[in-house]
Amino acid sequence: MKLRTLTAAGLAAALLALAGCGGDSDDPGSQGPVDLRMTIWSANAKHTALFDQIAAAYKKDHPEVGKITFESIPMENYTTTLTTQIGGGNVPDLAWILESSAPDFVTSGALAPIDKDPDLLPSTTTNWEQDGQLFAYPFSTSPMGVFVNTDLVTAAGRQTPAQQVAAGTWTWEQAAATGAAVQQKSGKGGIVVGDFDFKGWDTLTAVWGGWGARPWSEDGKTCEFDKPEMVDAMTFIHKMAFTDKAMPGPGITSDFYAGDAAMVLTQISRAALLEKAKFKWDLVPLPTGPKGEYAVVGQAGIGVLKRGEHVDAAKDFLKFFSNQENSAKLAQFFPPPRKSQLTTATLAKANPLLKPAQLQSVVINGIESGVIKSSHTGYAEVQQTVRAALDPLWQPNADVQKVLTEICAKINPLLSK
Amino acid sequence: MTLLVRERVEVAGPPPDRPPFWTMRRRDELAGWLFVAPQLAGIIAFVLVPLGLVVWYSLHEWSVLADTFDYVGLGNYSALADDPRLGPALRATGLFSLGLVVLNLSLALFLAVLLNQKLRGTVVFRTLFFSPVVVTLVAWTIVWGFLLQDNGGINGFLELLGIDGPNWLRGDATAMISVIVVQLFKNVGLNMVLFLAALQGVPAELYEAARIDGASAWARFRRITVPLISPTILLTSILTVVGSLQVFAQIAVLTQGGPGTSTTVLIYYLYQQAFQFHHFGYGATISLLLFVIVLALTALQWRMRRKLSFYED
Numbered sequence: 001m002k003l004r005t006l007t008a009a010g011l012a013a014a015l016l017a018l019a020g021c022g023g024d025s026d027d028p029g030s031q032g033p034v035d036l037r038m039t040i041w042s043a044n045a046k047h048t049a050l051f052d053q054i055a056a057a058y059k060k061d062h063p064e065v066g067k068i069t070f071e072s073i074p075m076e077n078y079t080t081t082l083t084t085q086i087g088g089g090n091v092p093d094l095a096w097i098l099e100s101s102a103p104d105f106v107t108s109g110a111l112a113p114i115d116k117d118p119d120l121l122p123s124t125t126t127n128w129e130q131d132g133q134l135f136a137y138p139f140s141t142s143p144m145g146v147f148v149n150t151d152l153v154t155a156a157g158r159q160t161p162a163q164q165v166a167a168g169t170w171t172w173e174q175a176a177a178t179g180a181a182v183q184q185k186s187g188k189g190g191i192v193v194g195d196f197d198f199k200g201w202d203t204l205t206a207v208w209g210g211w212g213a214r215p216w217s218e219d220g221k222t223c224e225f226d227k228p229e230m231v232d233a234m235t236f237i238h239k240m241a242f243t244d245k246a247m248p249g250p251g252i253t254s255d256f257y258a259g260d261a262a263m264v265l266t267q268i269s270r271a272a273l274l275e276k277a278k279f280k281w282d283l284v285p286l287p288t289g290p291k292g293e294y295a296v297v298g299q300a301g302i303g304v305l306k307r308g309e310h311v312d313a314a315k316d317f318l319k320f321f322s323n324q325e326n327s328a329k330l331a332q333f334f335p336p337p338r339k340s341q342l343t344t345a346t347l348a349k350a351n352p353l354l355k356p357a358q359l360q361s362v363v364i365n366g367i368e369s370g371v372i373k374s375s376h377t378g379y380a381e382v383q384q385t386v387r388a389a390l391d392p393l394w395q396p397n398a399d400v401q402k403v404l405t406e407i408c409a410k411i412n413p414l415l416s417k
Numbered sequence: 418m419t420l421l422v423r424e425r426v427e428v429a430g431p432p433p434d435r436p437p438f439w440t441m442r443r444r445d446e447l448a449g450w451l452f453v454a455p456q457l458a459g460i461i462a463f464v465l466v467p468l469g470l471v472v473w474y475s476l477h478e479w480s481v482l483a484d485t486f487d488y489v490g491l492g493n494y495s496a497l498a499d500d501p502r503l504g505p506a507l508r509a510t511g512l513f514s515l516g517l518v519v520l521n522l523s524l525a526l527f528l529a530v531l532l533n534q535k536l537r538g539t540v541v542f543r544t545l546f547f548s549p550v551v552v553t554l555v556a557w558t559i560v561w562g563f564l565l566q567d568n569g570g571i572n573g574f575l576e577l578l579g580i581d582g583p584n585w586l587r588g589d590a591t592a593m594i595s596v597i598v599v600q601l602f603k604n605v606g607l608n609m610v611l612f613l614a615a616l617q618g619v620p621a622e623l624y625e626a627a628r629i630d631g632a633s634a635w636a637r638f639r640r641i642t643v644p645l646i647s648p649t650i651l652l653t654s655i656l657t658v659v660g661s662l663q664v665f666a667q668i669a670v671l672t673q674g675g676p677g678t679s680t681t682v683l684i685y686y687l688y689q690q691a692f693q694f695h696h697f698g699y700g701a702t703i704s705l706l707l708f709v710i711v712l713a714l715t716a717l718q719w720r721m722r723r724k725l726s727f728y729e730d
Contacts, residue, residue, distance in 0.1 A: 080692045087481035087697060108482035198587075199673065251567030251584045307484060381694040391676035394587065
């Protein structure tokens with residue numbers, strides 16, 4: 001008797017649970033409000049405050065939407081955590097996606113197609129398109145620039161980069177000489193490549209772009225690490241780190257934002273970190289290399305996950321989040337992909353820390369002409385394989401050509417997959 | 418002719434002479450099952466079911482992003498056998514485990530013997546050596562990361578002594594030594610306490626008798642201490658070997674498997690394949706290999722207990 005009661009109770013519970021699962025349809029009429037979740041990698045309180053403000057405005061006109069959550073995941077493990085969430089069935093409705101993993105997300109069919117606004121600059125959407133459809137909104141298109149600690153540079157008796165830009169002498173040779181002079185004079189770091197730390201090699205795009213080098217061919221099938229341009233660029237970087245001491249060597253940290261380095265090559269969206277800087281600073285474009293002027297752009301997109309519970313609601317929210325008005329608000333942190341907003345007037349309003357000239361030379365020119373940072377399908381594996389194969393280069397007596405040739409031997413099988 | 422049929426009549430009377438269901442033996446059995454039930458439920462839910470699932474996953478190619486789960490039979494196993502990265506990963510795992518087990522057990526025993534003396538201040542030192550055990554692993558590792566930098570605390574100290582220290586985390590050998598040492602100091606206190614407890618259980622009369630017989634300190638240690646604490650040596654060696662095969666946070670924080678692949682131990686390679694490269698099926702296959710290695714080493718140590726351990730409690 002008892003057993004029968006227990007079985008009946010168990011069955012009832014199981015049925016209720018099943019009914020509960022079955023109730024997760026995308027039909028707002030049949031149940032309570034729809035909750036949306038977007039994974040992001042920023043933990044900046046100002047960023048999330050703005051997102052919450054946009055979400056609150058959206059909810060006013062959309063009573064069917066309940067909570068909109070912005071879930072911050074640390075940058076270092078962002079893509080790993082996101083894919084693990086997806087694999088575990090805990091799929092967010094919307095997600096920020098790094099440019100490096102764009103091909104994986106776009107080609108795998110993980111994202112739902114979204115509407116393409118004609119105001120979006122074509123150069124900003126190529127990474128996120130397949131078969132004429134757009135799969136993510138490139139909300140941040142952030143060119144790489146050089147932030148300069150002018151106090152340290154002047155103290156080392158060097159012309160400031162801004163003066164060199166004006167004189168037309170802002171080249172990599174000059175930048176390296178300035179870095180070395182600062183290191184020698186003050187013992188502080190010269191040129192820091194942001195997020196590189198002798199591991200994140202893809203950030204070096206900001207340097208080797210000046211030599212016209214790239215890690216693999218346009219179609220992504222052939223390794224180009226062993227090409228002469230790359231060998232020259234890497235030889236220059238090796239010399240900066242080990243011979244001239246123009247950049248901090250491996251295992252040495254120099255925090256530019258704390259005043260410990262002369263320059264940092266990074267995306268201009270990092271300007272916010274300089275708000276409380278105790279030194280005079282400036283922002284200039286990347287120095288010219290042997291191939292002349294160049295620009296490099298880092299990108300981030302927002303996509304709607306096809307396996308999320310509320311795809312249509314998520315698409316609608318993304319449309320609102322990225323509309324003309326909200327894009328202008330977001331522009332204070334993330335350079336917008338919209339033609340109409342890439343003017344010094346709009347950007348200056350949103351970026352009070354930057355001067356109109358800086359915005360024109362670094363941001364607008366950068367977005368229009370810049371090369372997007374490298375990406376590839378199966379990027380994490382390629383990235384890791386290059387990282388491991390590149391390690392022998394970060395020794396004082398490294399044979400640059402040999403190391404780079406070995407990289408190609410290791411990654412060609414991955415690239416041709 | 419009359420057919421006599423014997424009818425069975427139900428008679429209410431004393432109960433049939435049948436033994437009761439709940440015999441003492443059954444009651445004991447039930448009590449036993451009830452006692453182990455919580456643990457058993459945990460093992461089934463968190464060990465056996467996941468283990469079964471891992472075997473199932475290892476037979477599939479699971480693409481998380483494309484949401485495909487295709488049966489590939491033993492494809493992942495043959496890929497593992499042909500994987501050129503497996504050899505270096507096993508080598509790194511072996512080096513790490515060997516280095517850690519030898520250093521950990523020797524240092525723990527050495528400290529325990531030292532702190533077992535009746536001297537002033539031993540309590541302070543015991544606390545000092547044990548405290549890293551309770552520190553959060555990641556915090557501990559991050560602090561060591563700063564110390565091990567080229568311009569970090571350790572090289573700063575060496576410079577005071579006039580020594581030009583190496584770039585610890587960037588050289589193949591020094592990176593491996595660094596992760597071993599970070600793990601060593603983190604957990605040596607635990608083994609030390611276990612050894613200390615065992616040492617305190619060794620009867621003082623034995624030492625006294627040996628001393629009267631003229632045995633040297635080394636002879637007393639080798640002939641009395643080691644045999645009598647041998648069960649603890651066995652226990653700590655099993656714990657340390659199994660623990661050494663599961664080292665992850667130190668590698669993830671300090672070296673990310675580098676330089677090159679010199680510190681890519683098996684579990685870190687598993688993490689890379691499954692979680693970074695999204696090859697979950699292949700990751701499951703590597704985890705089964707790790708499981709078999711841990712099982713084999715533990716079984717080996719357990720079988721060797723008669724040689725290693727002179728008596729069992």
